Amino acid sequence: MSVRRVMGTETEYGISARGGEYENHAQLSFDVIQAVAQLNPRTQHVRWDYGSENPVQDARGYAMPRAHVRSDLLTDSPALRATNAPQVNGARVYVDHAHPEYSSPEVLTPRDAVTYNRSGDEIMRRALETSGQQITLYRSNVDGKGASWGSHENYLVERSVPFEQLATLFTVHAATRQIFTGSGRVGLGQASEEPGFQISQRADYFTQKVGLQTTFDRPIVNTRDEPHASDAYRRFHVIVGDANRMDVPELLKVGTTSLLFWALEHDANPATFLESIALADPVSALHDVSHDLSVTQTYRTLQGEELSAVQFQLRLRSWVYAVAASTYDTDSRGEPLWPDDDTKEVVALWTQVLKDLLKVSKASADERLSMTEEAGRLEWLLKWQILESMRRRKATHWSSPLLKAMDISWGSLAQSSLWEKVASRSQRLISQGRIDTAAKNPPEDTRAYTRGRVLAERPEEVIAVSWDTVTLADGVLHMDDPYTFTAQHKIDSTNRS
Incomplete structure (x- = not known):
């Protein structure tokens, strides 16, 4: 049992420029991509190859007719092809829905x-500093006025797992994981119709359980089926998560989700467990969990049981333990012998934050203000503590423009941001040196290694790249298996067509 699988993240950045009330966000985003491209002038000619993309393929077994879908679903549109900057670390930077991504x-x-998610921030910062443009980018998801943009996750999952089981499991996890992955937000409702503070930035923007779309009538479970790999896999595309500044919530966001997918792939009969934990109304639960800072409210399962978000997470964790115990040996305490340090770390942090949240559930608002250790792992709690302290000091309300401005500043990539002033209070997992290295070098254990190294070392030979191909002057590298073309893989003429 392991958290290890092919995965990746996508970050759409909020954007603003000094000056104008009437700034053109699409043009600003294009300017950012141009600045990023200029960091590596030798690769500016390289195109992004959309040939293998199919954004209308639905995981439920059919394709939506292109003529019948909104244009913003067609992410392979020819109009977007000039707004890409493939990176030497294997990443892609481009304009998506008027946001730099x-x-x-x-x-x-x-x-x-x-x-590698954090390295994206460094690439963006470096590009703006080099270009001298007075543009600010935000690792956030909302503007407080009704607009929302994404922070997505992608997981390569065995296609043999029925999609309905994935959907049932993930709706429960998505609705309840926000108690430790949420980054906090001022305002309740999509346009902050009510004053207040909530756990998640994105929760209020989701109105359906399942669907293909990503920018309207947003579903908890997105059904886009573009594996960028062989048909043995599906890419489970997650659009419901928050953009995090803290390491622990981000690591747990991807780590617990990957771990749960492993359990689903290896449990011989998951149906009984899934039936016992399925939410009666996952969309309402998603909203209500985010609005409950006490984390004590309960939510009904289809079988009529009432559980809090913490209790749902404890059930999910117990199921993972049960599947692991049937797969691996256990130690004298009954702890599964986890196969690698990555899995051990995720399990230990998951266990710790659930203990933290049990303390939160028993604390008054005054007591929550002094929970500094727990706030070092829970981003929404740390943000709430800072903003609530200011609210009390100024004797103001959650509708205060000051608190809204502080909320926006939290996501700013500028060195003067609120986050930079309080970052030392959080539990850091990734060193700045490692992030800087990742901004310039690809991971060595996936096909991203070949994509990045070819761009860095032989850019004049490269015509175009995609997730699963590299088009060279003398042929195409087909990389359908993301576990190959690693640092251990030799590229020769047999790989080309």
Whole structure:
């Protein structure tokens, strides 16, 4: 049992420029991509190859007619092809729905997922500093006025697992994991119709359980089926998560999700467990969990049981333990002998934050303000502590423009941001040196290694790249298996067509 699988993240950045009330966000985003491209002038000619992309293929077994879908679903549109900057670390930077987006390279571990996600921030910062443009980018998801943009996750999952089981499991996890993955937000409702503070930035923007779309009528379970790999796999595309500044929530976001997918892939009969834990109304639960800072409210399962978000997570963790115990030996305490340090780390942190949340559930608002150790692992709690302290000091309300401005500043990549002032209070897992290295070098254990190295070392030979191909002047490298073309893989003429 392991958290290790092919995974990756996508970050759409909020964007603003000094000055104008009437700034053109699409043009600003294009300017950012141009600045990123200029960091590596030798690769500016390289195109992104959309040939293998099919954004209308649905995981439920059919394809939506292109003529019948909204244009913003067609992410392979020819109009977007000039707004790409493939990176020497294996990532892709491009304009997506008027936002600059960084799509990380494929990685195998939660730690690397966090590292390469953070390296996107460094690439963006470096590009803006080099270009001298007065643009600010935000690792956030909302503007507080009704607009929301994404922070997505991708997991390569065995296609033999029925999609309905994936959907049932993930809706429960998505609705309840936000108690330790949420990054916090000022305002309740999509346009902050009510004053207040909530756990998740994204929760209020989801209105359906399952669907193909990503920018309207957002579903908890997105059904886009583009594996960028062989038909043995599906890419489970997650759009419901928050953008995190802290390491622990981000690592747990991808780590616990990967771990649960492993359990589903290896449990011989998961149906009984899934039936026992399925939410009666997952969309309402998603909203309500985010609005409950006490983490004590309960939510009904289809079988009529009432459980809190913490209790749902404890059930999920117990199931993982049960599947692991049937797969591996256990130690004298009954702890499964986890196969690698990455899995041990995720399990230990998952256990710890659930203990933290049990303490939160028993604390008053005044007591929550002094929970500094727990806030070092729970981003929403740390943000709430800072903003609530300011609210009390100023004797103001959650509708205060000051608190809204502080909320926005939290996501800013600028060195003067609120986050930079309080980052030392959080539990750091990834060193700045590792992030800087990842901004310039691809991971060595997936096909991203070949994509990045070819761009860095032989850019004049490269015509175009995609997730699963590299088009060279003398042929095409087909990389359908993301576990190959690693640092151990020799590229020769037999790989080309």
